[in-house]
Amino acid sequence: MPDLSGKKSETEIPAPPTSSRHPLAVPVTGIFILLLIQGLIFASQFLIPVTTAILGYFILNAPRRALERIGIPAPVSAALFTVSIGAALFLGILALSEPVYEFVTDIPGLFEDLMTTLMGPGGLLEPLTQAADASGRVLEATGEQPPMQVEVVDNVGLATSVVSVAPGLLGQIVFAISLLFFLVASGDMFIQKAVKVSDRFQEKKNTVTMIRTIEARLGNYLGAITLINAVLGLVIGAGMWWWDMPSPWLIGIMAALLNFVPFVGAVVGALISALIAYVSFLDPWMALGVFGTYYALTALEGQFITPALVGQRLRLNVTMVFLSVAFFAWIWSVMGMVVAVPALIVVKVxxxxxxxxxxVGLFLGDAEGFLPAREHTIKPTAPDRS
Structure with missing residues (x-):
C-alpha cells in the first residue's frame, strides 16, 4: 500500500538533478566561432605581432626575474632583451639580404631552366611535349584551329613583390619589439592583476601555477628547438657542401629557419634543395640524392632527437599539432605556422x-597523458530519520 503518512520512504533515492541547456546555445556558439575566425583573419596584421610579443613575454619572464634577483630592474632588462633581439635581426637581415635577394630574383629563371630541361630533348617530360605537338598537328590536319594562346605580361616580378611587402613586415617587427619591451618592463604587473581578479584562494593559486607552467614549457620548447635547429642547419650545410652544392651555407641557414615550421618546413626545404641541384647539375639522380640527404637529416631530427629532448615535456597530440599548423597557416600565412605550436602549448596549459x-586539454594531449576517468557510482542517500 502507498505510504499516506507524508513521510519519505527510507528506500527512496532522490533523482539526480537534470541540467537543461538553452536551445540556442549550440547555434550561438557556432556563430561565435565563425565570427572569431573571421576576426582573426581580418585583424591578422595587428594580431600577428601582438601574439609574437605575448609569447616572447612569457619566454623572457624567467631570465628577467633572474636579473632582478641580482639587482637589475625590469625596464633595464627589457631594454637589454629588445635591443639584443633588434640587433640580431638587423645583422641577420644585413648579412642575408644580398644572397636572399639574388636567390629570389633567380627563382623565375630557375623554374624556366627546370621546365626547359624537363620538357626538352632527353627530359623527363619529353613524352608529354611530344604528345602535345602531335595533338596540335592532328588539329591542323583536320582543319580545326587550336585555341589561341594569350600571354599576359606582368612587369611586376617576384623580387618587386618582396620589396613592396618589406615595409609592412618591417613595421610589424618594430611594433612587436616595442610591445615586447613594454610587457617585459612591466614586470609581474599583469600576473598580479590576473591573481587579484580571482575570487578564491584556490583560483589565485591555480592562476599562478598556470602562468608559471606556460613560461616553463614555452622556454623549454623554444630553447631546445632553437638549439636543435642551429645544429641541424650546420649538419645540412655540411651535407650540401659534400654534394658540392652552390652556397651550402645559405641552404643550411634556410634549413634552420624552415625547421621552426613543423611538417611543412622539411618538405619545402628538401624540394628547394633538389630544385637547385637539378638546375645546377642537370642530373636527376643527384637532385634525388640531395633531396634524400636533406629529408633524411630532418627526419632523424624530428623522429629521434626532438622527441628525446622536448617530447616528454610537451606531450601534444601529433594530429592536433598538424591541424594547428594548417589552421594558423590558413589564417596567418607563414608567420602563423611559426607561432602555431607555441600557441597550442599555451592553449593546452x-x-x-x-x-x-x-x-579539451585531453584531446590536445598525447596517449601518455591520458588518464582514465574514475568510475562514478550513485550511492543512496542516508535514510531520513526525522
Missing part, C-alpha cells in the same frame, strides 16, 4: 588548468 576545459 590553459585547458588543463580550467576544470571546464579539461576535456
Amino acid at each position: 590553459i585547458c588543463d588548468s580550467v576544470p571546464k576545459l579539461r576535456k
